[in-house]
Amino acid sequence: MRILLVEDDAVLREVIARSLEDAGHRVDLATNVQEAGHLWRVQPFDAVLLDLNLPLQPRSGSPMGNGLAVLREARSRGDRTPVLVLTARNRTEERIAGLDSGADDYLGKPFDLAEVEARLRALVRRAIGSDDMAQLGELRLDRRARQFSVADAPLDLPAREFEVLWELMSPPGRAVSKRELSDKLSGFDEALGDNALEAFISRLRKKLAGSGTAIRTLRGIGYRLEPVA
Secondary structure, three states: OEEEEEOOOHHHHHHHHHHHHHOOOEEEEEOOHHHHHHHHHHOOOOEEEEEOEEEOOOOOOOOEEEHHHHHHHHHHOOOOOOEEEEEOOOOHHHHHHHHHOOOOEEEEOOOOHHHHHHHHHHHHHHHHOOOOEEEEOOEEEEOOOOEEEEOOEEEOOOHHHHHHHHHHEOOEOOOEEHHHHHHHHOOOOOOOOHHHHHHHHHHHHHHOOOOOEEEEEEOOOEEEEEEOO
16 A cells, blocks of 8 residues: 655654554655645555644744644645544544544554554455455455465565555456556655556466466556456
8 A cells, every 4th residue: 555644743753654664665755734735646655644733834943833723724625645643632622623634544642553553454455445355356455464365375476566466456347547556666756657557467467377367458548457267
């Protein structure tokens, strides 16, 4: 998953980001209202972890703003990315305000890092209508373990090939555009061109031989993972 983490506390931000990255996720960071709003507008994410009490501007001494403003703005433009609010504000009325503003779940500080990832997985599964296990032909994805297998044998993939196949299996049979894949795999300071994406697809096709699946190119659209005899 590609996750936007919005948190102004440097220590907590580093701990959460490291935990999610160790679990195989890609994490982009925002530390204030301005950065969060900008990144959320220009980059699609699978989920957002949002703190409520944030500086308004990226400078020392900036007045504090409300992360709910960022959430409301995203929802007002039709963005339905799953949002898990992380906050020390644990009063009932504040939880209600967050949920009414469009948050999908709420977790008060302090929290267990394993629970953060588990809640994110649940939110994304709910958003895409998928289960922990997905299978097509002999290819199986265990989302909880973040593991692909073919005929019960582990299929080990480099990180970017893994993310491409994950998107094609979420859910299986979904048409995925080149732009969507490129956005998921690119950083803000780098762009993944069509040639690089096609190279990932080509390598995946070879590794999926004998799996009962194949990646089909949809001209002018992107790719789809399909069963083959």
